[in-house]
Amino acid sequence: MGLTRRDFLQSAGAALGALALPSLSSPQGAGSRPLAGTGICTTLPPRAAGAAQFELVAGVCSQRIRPAGPETEIWGYNGSVPGPVLRFRQGDTLDIHVRNALPQVTTVHWHGLRVPNAMDGVPHVTQHPIPLGGTFDYRYRVEDSGTYWYHPHQSSFEQVPRGLYGMLVVEEQKPLPVDREVLWVLSDYKLGDDNRQVEDFGRILDFGTEGRHGNVVTLNGEAAGPHRVLAIRPNERVRLRLLNAASARAFLVEFAGHAPWIVTHDGQAVPPHPVPDGRLLLGAGQRTDIVLDGTRSAGEFAVLDHRRGGTQLARIAYAGKAVRSKALGRPAPVALNRHTEVNLDRATDHYLVFEGGVKGAPAIGKVDGKALKVEEIMERHGLAWTMNYTAQHEHAMMHEPLFRMRRGEHVTVKMINNTDFEHPMHLHGHFFRVLALNDVPTRHREWRDTVMLDPRGSCDIALVAENPGEWMFHCHILDHAAGGMMGTLVVEG
Numbered sequence: 001m002g003l004t005r006r007d008f009l010q011s012a013g014a015a016l017g018a019l020a021l022p023s024l025s026s027p028q029g030a031g032s033r034p035l036a037g038t039g040i041c042t043t044l045p046p047r048a049a050g051a052a053q054f055e056l057v058a059g060v061c062s063q064r065i066r067p068a069g070p071e072t073e074i075w076g077y078n079g080s081v082p083g084p085v086l087r088f089r090q091g092d093t094l095d096i097h098v099r100n101a102l103p104q105v106t107t108v109h110w111h112g113l114r115v116p117n118a119m120d121g122v123p124h125v126t127q128h129p130i131p132l133g134g135t136f137d138y139r140y141r142v143e144d145s146g147t148y149w150y151h152p153h154q155s156s157f158e159q160v161p162r163g164l165y166g167m168l169v170v171e172e173q174k175p176l177p178v179d180r181e182v183l184w185v186l187s188d189y190k191l192g193d194d195n196r197q198v199e200d201f202g203r204i205l206d207f208g209t210e211g212r213h214g215n216v217v218t219l220n221g222e223a224a225g226p227h228r229v230l231a232i233r234p235n236e237r238v239r240l241r242l243l244n245a246a247s248a249r250a251f252l253v254e255f256a257g258h259a260p261w262i263v264t265h266d267g268q269a270v271p272p273h274p275v276p277d278g279r280l281l282l283g284a285g286q287r288t289d290i291v292l293d294g295t296r297s298a299g300e301f302a303v304l305d306h307r308r309g310g311t312q313l314a315r316i317a318y319a320g321k322a323v324r325s326k327a328l329g330r331p332a333p334v335a336l337n338r339h340t341e342v343n344l345d346r347a348t349d350h351y352l353v354f355e356g357g358v359k360g361a362p363a364i365g366k367v368d369g370k371a372l373k374v375e376e377i378m379e380r381h382g383l384a385w386t387m388n389y390t391a392q393h394e395h396a397m398m399h400e401p402l403f404r405m406r407r408g409e410h411v412t413v414k415m416i417n418n419t420d421f422e423h424p425m426h427l428h429g430h431f432f433r434v435l436a437l438n439d440v441p442t443r444h445r446e447w448r449d450t451v452m453l454d455p456r457g458s459c460d461i462a463l464v465a466e467n468p469g470e471w472m473f474h475c476h477i478l479d480h481a482a483g484g485m486m487g488t489l490v491v492e493g
């Protein structure tokens, strides 16, 4: 097309500036609630969200990630990472005009929401990718309350870690009473000493191991660390919506000196209960809402991530007068979304076996119908994993679905992880009950859309196939998804 990359970035940047401004300065911006600690995000007004179309521009821009040194060129929605918080009330109509100002084709997927199949944002499966300079309108009724997020499903192993993600919040019809809501988007960036992104996307070494990890953990788009402060007043009640938007990294979060209550996983209510062992696991793509009460009177307390040697994400700092004389007790449950209970007696049982990975046990898998050793699959096809003994390129149009289900069919899936790596498995268009992890029944049989599978572990899930269409079922370590861990499930009817 005769444009150099530099020309493109300049024009894309110019377009972004022009296009992003109207939403930033929108008269409907009153009532917007920026992400705590950034102040750079636009948000949809809570009530008017269903009324007007909102423009979301995926483009190239720059942002301060590390506190010192130059800004980093990122890809973001409406000029920032994370993108604007899209906030709706349950039952609203989402109406979003996406404009692609990236140097690549793209799509937007609405992670977790039960959308009509054509709105799911999966290239070559539910829509054509949005071309350079092109647009696509996403419009559907938001049926489920909870904490969700949006990101591209096109080359997600590159587009997501470059910065294309944002939180999507759907308020319950009767929201949980709290003093304040705080949103935390956790992720990471891989930056050089010059603060530029290291552009080593798509390496087979990352595909076949634990995925590409950044070296700078981020909270709401800026470097996490003890300098990031969550100010709280004594006896204040905060609802903290947590999202792990990293492309590979998992977090194990501890709120030192505090005992928060888990109220939802992946937007779906669970009976309020303390974080088991005080450490909250957030696999890539997962969300958990906690209720954090300011049960101390003063002082500072670390928010820690215990994975990969441990880092401090932020600190809780007490300031101000007590909100009330005494801390509140166990919170009321959040209203549960509509879920059809699974009848296990009449369910069809399926198995899903994962194999492969670098240094994995010797395994055979099929690619395009041909049986090969996993090492050969890596060398010849750039794929590293098999699902039910098949390795597939993501979004391949000749996909043979993993499972076909009738609409209304009750099903269970036992996932067996014969690999040395963990896998956060995500199903589109449905929620499933997590019945057991490693053959141990779960306490709350929670509804989720993404469940973490331990290395060499197993997981039993159950669902009713209610949403017709072809739905992705894939690992949310995006390098694994690109490396063969992406299949589909077809709901007929």
Ligand SMILES: [Cu+2]
Binding pocket: 422, 423, 424, 475, 476, 477, 480, 481, 485
């Ligand atoms: Cu995986």
